[in-house]
Amino acid sequence: MRLLEEIVTLLSDKDGSLTDALLKTKVLMHRIGHKELADWVNDELNGYTTDCPVPAYRVVPARLYGDISNIAWQHNAMALPTAHLQKEMRERFCVEKLRQSVQVLEALSKASNSLSRPVQPELYGLLAKGAIEPSFHINRAWVQFEPTQIVNVLIEVRSRLLDFALNLQGELGDVADDKMKEAAQGIDAPGMFASAVFGDNATFVFGNNNATTITNTVSKGDFVSLARVFKDTGVSETDVAELKAAVDDDDPKVVAETKQFGPQVKAWMTKMTAKAIDGVWAVGIGAGGNLLADALGSYYGIK
Numbered sequence: 021m022r023l024l025e026e027i028v029t030l031l032s033d034k035d036g037s038l039t040d041a042l043l044k045t046k047v048l049m050h051r052i053g054h055k056e057l058a059d060w061v062n063d064e065l066n067g068y069t070t071d072c073p074v075p076a077y078r079v080v081p082a083r084l085y086g087d088i089s090n091i092a093w094q095h096n097a098m099a100l101p102t103a104h105l106q107k108e109m110r111e112r113f114c115v116e117k118l119r120q121s122v123q124v125l126e127a128l129s130k131a132s133n134s135l136s137r138p139v140q141p142e143l144y145g146l147l148a149k150g151a152i153e154p155s156f157h158i159n160r161a162w163v164q165f166e167p168t169q170i171v172n173v174l175i176e177v178r179s180r181l182l183d184f185a186l187n188l189q190g191e192l193g194d195v196a197d198d199k200m201k202e203a204a205q206g207i208d209a210p211g212m213f214a215s216a217v218f219g220d221n222a223t224f225v226f227g228n229n230n231a232t233t234i235t236n237t238v239s240k241g242d243f244v245s246l247a248r249v250f251k252d253t254g255v256s257e258t259d260v261a262e263l264k265a266a267v268d269d270d271d272p273k274v275v276a277e278t279k280q281f282g283p284q285v286k287a288w289m290t291k292m293t294a295k296a297i298d299g300v301w302a303v304g305i306g307a308g309g310n311l312l313a314d315a316l317g318s319y320y321g322i323k
Contacts, residue, residue, distance in 0.1 A: 023048055023197050024189050031182040038178055039065065039123045045181060051197065052188075052204035057213050064177060067121040071299070073254045074117040075218075077176040080169040084113040084139075086161035088152060100161065101151045109146070113139070116165045118173060129170040136162040184216035218252075240321040243267065249315050254301055255292070263288050272320070279322045289316070 027044045030036035042065050049058040068074050084100045102110045116137065118125060128135060139147070139161040148158050188209065195203045238245040247260045263285070270282025281289065289312050295301035 023051065023200075024185060024192070027185050028182065028189060031178050031185060038126060038174060041178075041181065042122060045185070048200075051200045052209055053201045054204070054209050054213075057210060060217060064122050067124070068117075068119040070119070073252075074119060076252065078118045078173055080116050080118065080165055080173065082114060082116040082137075082163045082165040084147070084161065085136075085164050086139075086144075086147070087159040088148075088156045089159055090153075090155040090157070093156075094159075100147060100158075102147075104150045105146070113147075113163055116163060118170065122174070122177065125170050125174055129167050129174060131167045134164050134166055135170075136164045138162050180217045184213050187212050187216060238315055238318045240319065243319070246315060246319045249311075253311060259288075259292065259295075262291075267319075275320050275322065281316060281320070285316065289313075 023044060027041050027048065030041040030044070031038075042061050046058045046061045046065070049055050049061065063072065068078070084102055085097050086100045087094070087096045088098060088100075089095070102113050105113070120128070144158040144161060147161060148156070152158075188204075188207070191207045191212070192200065192203050238249055243264060247264070250260055250263070251257070266282070266284035266288045269284040275282055292301060292312060
């Protein structure tokens with residue numbers, strides 16, 4: 021079990037390379053016969069693409085700053101207000117989604133100064149209107165966050181992966197590397213991985229659009245856990261509220277007897293599938309369909 025020991029050593033040492041640990045974990049996933057679990061590892065190694073939801077631990081609060089001036093005065097690096105903006109637009113300037121690879125994040129975490137992302141000039145008028153005195157205009161604007169916030173993200177990744185490695189080590193015992201796959205057959209490695217990396221009772225989609233496995237399904241009758249699952253995959257508060265109304269409208273006894281979702285829930289699923297196709301719901305079409313069926317099936321206990 022030398023490979024697993026190497027991973028634990030890297031992760032338990034604050035100076036150990038997280039990138040190296042992730043690369044070794046990718047090898048480990050293949051050796052235990054669960055290469056589908058490497059998707060999260062790949063995202064951490066390569067970075068999250070724009071069409072892929074960013075895990076909550078990679079979303080950090082940010083602040084909006086700008087240089088403003090009028091004919092007589094100039095003020096640099098001022099905090100700019102965002103309360104006048106609509107919610108979706110405000111979130112663009114109040115949170116930073118860290119899509120970079122772990123290796124890039126490790127480099128950014130060592131920066132001595134604040135980090136920033138420039139704001140497009142075409143948005144300056146919107147930011148200024150109703151927010152600063154009309155005689156002033158914005159010369160430059162940027163979203164700012166701190167290296168320490170990135171350090172916290174890296175600690176989260178390290179800690180979660182270490183929990184999985186330690187739990188797997190405890191289950192496998194002292195087994196040779198070439199015997200890992202055989203030893204892991206009696207272990208719920210996907211469930212163990214999902215619990216350590218994404219939290220207890222979380223539903224997470226492993227795999228790509230062509231092959232998807234869902235583990236750690238929600239509890240029967242627990243709408244709170246069902247709502248959390250969908251929110252974690254990018255479903256809006258409004259859509260979750262509509263799902264709650266649909267669930268309340270359908271007769272649970274009929275669902276249990278027929279083992280079919282009710283008409284209101286089916287209509288909601290159709291709507292969400294359309295959003296996945298259009299890209300409004302940032303999840304793959306195949307993964308989205310599986311997530312809808314499996315999560316709701318677990319809620320009703322009809323999987």
